[in-house]
Amino acid sequence: MIDVGSLSALRSVAALGTIARAADELGFTASAVSQQIKRLERQIGVALLAPAGRGVVLTPSGQALLDAAPDVFQSLERCAEAARSVADGTPSGVLRVAAFSTAIRGLLAPHLPSLATACPDLRLQVTEQDPDQALHSVAAGTADLAIIHDADGLSPRLPASLVHRHLHTDLGDLVMHRSHPLAAAGQPLTSADVAGLAWVTSPPGTVCHQWFRRLVSDQPGEPDVRHLVDDFATQLSLVATSAVIALVPRLARPALGDDLVTRALTPPPMREVSAAWRRSADASPAIRAVVAELLSGADVS
Template identity: 75%
Template sequence: MIDVGALRALRAVAASGTLARAAEELGFTASAVSQQIKRLERQIGVPVLAQAGRGVVLTPAGQAVVDSAPEVFQALERCAEAAQSVSEGAPRGTLRVAAFSTGIRGLLAPAVARLSTRCPDLRVLITEQDPDRALHSVDTGTADLALVHDADGLPAPSPPSLTRRHMHTDIGDVVMARAHPLADVARPLTADDLAGHAWVTSPPGTVCHQWFRRLFADARAEPDVRHLVDDFATQLSLVGSGAVIALIPRLARPPLGDGLLARPLRRQPTREVHAAWRHSADASPAIRAVLAELALEHLPRGRVSGRGGGPLVQ
């Protein structure tokens, strides 16, 4: 009988290319992963890995095992779901969730807080991962559920083993000090309104920087970027000085307090947030419970009002 842990270890090695990276993904030492692979080779009677420079590659037999592994894991998962259904489908046990940082802050944290009361036997473990890595973790079985966002309007490609569901649309607003000249504009802001003002932005390569560049795509002059900062709390500290403004997604934004306000844009930048899980876990009471909480309507923080009747999102 093939050991399931050893099978999972081989699949992780196949995906990562080295024992060290597979061990990091699985939370083991490289020595432990090596022992699991050797145990698997003893069980099936043939080598499954071969050295290739500083890394390893699958032997033909190892590739055949990895190709068959998804069916094994799906069968085991269906077995577990059947047992949970027999026990009235109550969410219980541990659910491992991989998610991007602002999704954790704006969506998962409130959901987990509600679940702790509604489902006391369910333990949710959250790991921060970028969308591509989160989807990989669910596909390989090191996570049960992923929360991911699209990149520049394009969703991260999902393995065929996963189910995806749209959960939320995140929106970006311009945040400024209440004394800033734009605070008196009693309508959604346009690119012309924003021209000539100084900014703090997220670094290149981030979704928020793509949003920022798109705001000024047709501008004749380059925007005045004073600071490149990845942490949104730090951006807000700089905005509080009154010298700069920032484009910040609502999921990333804590309550602004009395000194700051957020103005909507006429052409609102958005990103779509999806949940993803393995097809074989469709019936999971734990996943269904988390999805139900994530699907609840998320209202804007604070009130919506403004000076002179203009919109103000706090």
């Protein structure tokens, strides 16, 4: 009989490209993962991996095995969820959540106290991961629930084994010192209103930098970007000097204090935030409880 743990190890090695990276993800030593793969090859009687540079790739037999593996994993998880459901459907145990940082700060953390009250036997284990990595973790079984966002209006590609549910629409606002000339604006600001201003922005490659570039795309010349800072609290400390303004998602926004104000933009920058989990875990009381709690806070602003 095929060893399920070894099959899971093969799945991680195939996804990550090296035994060492798979070992880090699974919490094993590289030697242990290598032994699992060799055990699986002995059980099946064919080679499953082949060297490729500094990494490894699946052989045709290994690919055929992994192509059939999702049915195995989903069946096993359905068995486990059926057993948990019989136990009266009370959320319990550990739910492993992979989420991007601002969702942890602005969406998940505010709900942890009420979740603890409503589900005292449930413990959340939260890991910060970008959306692509979070989806991989859920698909690979190293996380149970992913909180993800779209990228510049494009939804992440979900494997067929995953389902998702929309949680929240996150908007971006301008943040400035209350002495700034635009602070007195009584209506949403446009790209023309911010032409020529000095900025602190998130680094290239982030959703917030994409928002910023779209906002200034019709302005002549390069925008006056004074600082590139990933941490939003640090951005706001620079905005507090009154020399620059920032474009900050509402989920990511710390308390502003007395010196800073926000102003809306038109059209508003936005990103859609969703939860994703394995289709085979759809009946999980823990996942249902957490998703329902997050939906109850969909009006974060």
